[in-house]
Amino acid sequence: MPQSPVSQSDPLREQIIAQFDGMSAQLQQAARYVLEHPEEVALVSMRELARLAAVQPATMTRLAKVLGFQGYNEIRAHYAETVRQRNDGFAAKVRQRDAQAASPPDSDIAYHMLHGLSAQMAALCEPEPLKRLTAMAERLAAAKKVYVLGLRSSHVVAWHFHYVMSLLGERSVHLDGPAGTGGDALIRAKPDEVVLVVSIKPYALDTLTLAQLAKEKGLAILSITDSEVSPLAGISEHTIYCATESYSFFHTLTPALAVSEVLCTLLAEFDRPSALKALQDADDHLAHLNTYSNTLPRRE
Amino acid sequence: MPQSPVSQSDPLREQIIAQFDGMSAQLQQAARYVLEHPEEVALVSMRELARLAAVQPATMTRLAKVLGFQGYNEIRAHYAETVRQRNDGFAAKVRQRDAQAASPPDSDIAYHMLHGLSAQMAALCEPEPLKRLTAMAERLAAAKKVYVLGLRSSHVVAWHFHYVMSLLGERSVHLDGPAGTGGDALIRAKPDEVVLVVSIKPYALDTLTLAQLAKEKGLAILSITDSEVSPLAGISEHTIYCATESYSFFHTLTPALAVSEVLCTLLAEFDRPSALKALQDADDHLAHLNTYSNTLPRRE
DNA sequence: AATTCAATAAAACAAATGGATCATTGTTTT
DNA sequence: AAAACAATGATCCATTTGTTTTATTGAATT
Numbered sequence: 001m002p003q004s005p006v007s008q009s010d011p012l013r014e015q016i017i018a019q020f021d022g023m024s025a026q027l028q029q030a031a032r033y034v035l036e037h038p039e040e041v042a043l044v045s046m047r048e049l050a051r052l053a054a055v056q057p058a059t060m061t062r063l064a065k066v067l068g069f070q071g072y073n074e075i076r077a078h079y080a081e082t083v084r085q086r087n088d089g090f091a092a093k094v095r096q097r098d099a100q101a102a103s104p105p106d107s108d109i110a111y112h113m114l115h116g117l118s119a120q121m122a123a124l125c126e127p128e129p130l131k132r133l134t135a136m137a138e139r140l141a142a143a144k145k146v147y148v149l150g151l152r153s154s155h156v157v158a159w160h161f162h163y164v165m166s167l168l169g170e171r172s173v174h175l176d177g178p179a180g181t182g183g184d185a186l187i188r189a190k191p192d193e194v195v196l197v198v199s200i201k202p203y204a205l206d207t208l209t210l211a212q213l214a215k216e217k218g219l220a221i222l223s224i225t226d227s228e229v230s231p232l233a234g235i236s237e238h239t240i241y242c243a244t245e246s247y248s249f250f251h252t253l254t255p256a257l258a259v260s261e262v263l264c265t266l267l268a269e270f271d272r273p274s275a276l277k278a279l280q281d282a283d284d285h286l287a288h289l290n291t292y293s294n295t296l297p298r299r300e
Numbered sequence: 301m302p303q304s305p306v307s308q309s310d311p312l313r314e315q316i317i318a319q320f321d322g323m324s325a326q327l328q329q330a331a332r333y334v335l336e337h338p339e340e341v342a343l344v345s346m347r348e349l350a351r352l353a354a355v356q357p358a359t360m361t362r363l364a365k366v367l368g369f370q371g372y373n374e375i376r377a378h379y380a381e382t383v384r385q386r387n388d389g390f391a392a393k394v395r396q397r398d399a400q401a402a403s404p405p406d407s408d409i410a411y412h413m414l415h416g417l418s419a420q421m422a423a424l425c426e427p428e429p430l431k432r433l434t435a436m437a438e439r440l441a442a443a444k445k446v447y448v449l450g451l452r453s454s455h456v457v458a459w460h461f462h463y464v465m466s467l468l469g470e471r472s473v474h475l476d477g478p479a480g481t482g483g484d485a486l487i488r489a490k491p492d493e494v495v496l497v498v499s500i501k502p503y504a505l506d507t508l509t510l511a512q513l514a515k516e517k518g519l520a521i522l523s524i525t526d527s528e529v530s531p532l533a534g535i536s537e538h539t540i541y542c543a544t545e546s547y548s549f550f551h552t553l554t555p556a557l558a559v560s561e562v563l564c565t566l567l568a569e570f571d572r573p574s575a576l577k578a579l580q581d582a583d584d585h586l587a588h589l590n591t592y593s594n595t596l597p598r599r600e
Numbered sequence: 601a602a603t604t605c606a607a608t609a610a611a612a613c614a615a616a617t618g619g620a621t622c623a624t625t626g627t628t629t630t
Numbered sequence: 631a632a633a634a635c636a637a638t639g640a641t642c643c644a645t646t647t648g649t650t651t652t653a654t655t656g657a658a659t660t
Binding site: 080201253275 | 331342343380383409410411415419421425433457505546552554557561562566568590
């Protein structure tokens, strides 16, 4: 019999307790059931809840009004929300803070977005995703060459992966180019090479087409995508799933980028000495070109 | 909306995935939403769920039948039960503990990286960074035009910001181009415009030079960088600091990308209706061009 | 003991829900 | 090209839902 508290501090719960003594017998009976089975409120209809609490349906409506709500649905909405929040707050240790207190209203959105991202990173720390990450890294390490494909918003991830890989060595080819020439590099592709495909919803048609073409040429497909039912899942030898939901109307690419960074690191780690050497070479090269600086250039 | 944890092992989930390929387009769309938002199934009505999944109500009924249920209510009942069980089973926390003990050795690195990233995201939730984020978003919103500058590894962030902004409207110009032409767009820059500069250590000299040039032309500099002593800090009207340390020899750009995403969202949020309209227009445009697809193209 | 008044139960209601039917569309097969 | 087919969208229906209204009970006050 589940009756664990929805969460330690629930303002509505406190309110019900505070008003409890002033309620009539039937109201108390209804309130008691709500306190003891908060999830049920979100999960069943009002009449069903009334039946479970052995109370008239109307009593639930009255309870809502007594608590200052306009109707019963507002109570249900509240408990539904707590269920939702408990669900994505499985990295809940982070949820201690009441930062909004002294913050401007707009930063609510920012707070929620960043908080959610933090949780999504934490989700990638689970054994299953970790296993997939290492497996894919190993497959990448074994490949003669890695073609990197990601269009539209996924371009950021593909580009980043390619950029880092190109610092590390020569094995990476970025499938991108003007006027639809992006796929041309695949012309001479051989079966001992692989394609790393990045695509999240909405899936770019060109990405899917190129991926399929590559597969038909015998290349292994490794993909970073957003769900088990992504069109890429079916044709991929390895797949890593990363969340893309955020508290805005955009999808987020941050978890995907994190995945890319982890892959790069694991790849480098497989052969640490030569990775370090490659980075050193790159450093030297760029130093000669005066690519970097720690201070603003002086203006004459 | 928050994203759901890929739940550990749910037989129904597996079944949906198994049958997914055999479903029609609409059924897939419905199924996809169910997979991605399992708790919503338990929390809202069928019609509401259909609305959220952008699908006809009847499609949900059909989905139920395809999955072998007698009616939709059986699906809801299943997910309601899942929610109930998750509630009293805070044994889940314990499960996480011993599970990560049995992880493969290589995933230690991955685990630490991701864990660290999660913490860095959480750090951005502090009041101080939030204040800086909103302040910068307001400044960006006030500007007539936004030039976006980020080279080398910072390119990812700059490109992403520009990409999203270009979906939203016309105010963004990406300072990038072949053969060092990247800065040319600044030629006609006017003082009521701003430059968003992204640069982390090592700081690309070209970035600093262009930023300084812009400042001399009277443009405001807004920067995303990695420390208070970054060369950009001194010349910027607003600065956002984000961590770049990771458990590898690379610096991480994930927090910077997150910052970019938050900025985009806040900007859109300032004028939500027109942002939604712009996105709708972009959607329509891309739909006409057949840019996206949910399934692999058929090969003849 | 009669009256008042709040609390409860019962009934009635409109709105919504889940489900079924049928016409239309788009695709595949002949 | 026509026919057959499945998929989709629109409409309709019987239930169920949350809520309001009305009637009944029961206790407290006079």
